[in-house]
Amino acid sequence: MLRKLFLLLITVRLVCTAAPPEVEQQARALQTVMRQADDAYYNKHASVMSDSAYDALRKQYEQLLAAHPELPAEKPVGAPIEESARRVTHAAPVLSLDKVYSDDAVNRFLQQAGTNLLYCIEPKLDGLTVVLRYRNGLLVQAITRGDGKAGVDVTPAMLASGAAPARLYDAPAQLDVRGEVLLPRPAFDSLNRRRAESGLDPLKNPRNIASGTLMLADYAEIARRGLKFQCFELLATENVPATHTEALAVMKKTGLPVVESVTVPAMEVLAAVENLNRRRPESSFMTDGIVIKVNDFAVRDRLGATAHHPRSAIARKYEETPIQTKLLAVDWSRGTTGKLTPVARFEPVEIQGATVRSATLHGLEHIRAMDLKIGDAIMVIRSGGTVPEITGNRPDRRTGRETAIPDPAE
DSSP: OHHHHHHHHHHHHHHHHSOOHHHHHHHHHHHHHHHHHHIIIIISSOOSSOHHHHHHHHHHHHHHHHHOTTSOOOOOSSOOOOOSTTEEEOSSOOOOOEEEOSHHHHHHHHHHHOTTSEEEEEEEEOSEEEEEEEETTEEEEEEEOTTSSEEEBOHHHHHHHTSSOSBOSSOOSEEEEEEEEEOOHHHHHHHHHHHHHTTOOOOOOHHHHHHHHTTOSOHHHHHHHOOEEEEEEEEEESSOOSBHHHHHHHHHHTTOOBOOOEEEEGGGHHHHHHHHHHTGGGOSSOEEEEEEEESBHHHHHHHOBOSSOBTTEEEEOOOOOOEEEEEEEEEEEEOTTSOEEEEEEEEEEEETTEEEEEEEOOOHHHHHHHTOEETOEEEEEEETTTEEEEEEEOGGGOOSOOEEOOOTTO
16 A cells, blocks of 8 residues: 555656646757757858857756756757767867856856956857867867767868968977867958859858868868968867966967967956957957956866866857847748748837848747747847847737747648
8 A cells, every 4th residue: 555655656746847748848849949050050060040049049948947957958069970980089078168148147157266366368269169189299180079079080171271280399299279260251251252253152151161161072172261270278288287378378389379368367357358349340250259267277177067068167248139029920931942931020120220020930840949929029139230030039928819820731
């Protein structure tokens, strides 16, 4: 009898702690859409949505997790790499950075990490992250980040690009570094001029071009593209310095190009961030924020990391301010391949001098991920100042008169 009662209690508890079906459906949809976005970004060198839209989806999932901890935990950064001869396992996980969008959040980070420390302030470069392995001064391997555990070997393409030195000088026997492969603005403009002369459409995204270039088989074209490399992390060497500032100096001394960095006490971090952000338009490299990292490696090691990011560094991002409007309808358009794409129609709003009335979504799972309904108060941005995107809705504004968006087959 007692055993039956115990089993009954366990069953009741499992039932009570399970998330509602609609929450589980939204969680699955969020995971699906983020996985598709990661695969496009990391493996296919394309962006299906802006960082702002992606971050909004991740924030939604974090909110679901907070309300329903029984849901699957947040997935790690990156996307799985297909098995191939070029797949290489990283010596240590290549993590992402935690993102914050306000000075208050920066101050909270400083309080948690330590207000008596020195911090390094650097631009957050928007390119393709690669790990370079040098042995006795020679570049022997270049690996993309991939899913953080394994990446793709792009050594021949990296050598062909000339972005990073093939040989270092006065270098230790082992030197593993991490940095960003970038397409500078002048090289991007030059590439588009060449395409125009050949009757080709212009390319839009320097980050995707930088990533895709290293996957080309035409090494002459890779060399023509004008890729550059910027080091921002020392991963391994025989005698690791005590600070990040010293590590940058070690890398620079060997001939490696290193990221611009300024070291300041905690009380000067916000001013340094603001100063660097003001100068972003002057840079020849695309950036998407400012990195703040603890300078002292011993403190960094003590703070540790999550599966997604180190606790000793953050990225201060500058979020585009969304405008609220009302979702009126969702139409489905069929492309030449037969794929159906939803297009959201909403009450017109003025954003950055343009009237915006619609935004393309990325499929039924995207709609479910954002829990959209006809009549919802939705938040809209113009990504990069051009592309309209829906970044979320306001369920707290619902009146009860909202209606579900029908599936395209219905």
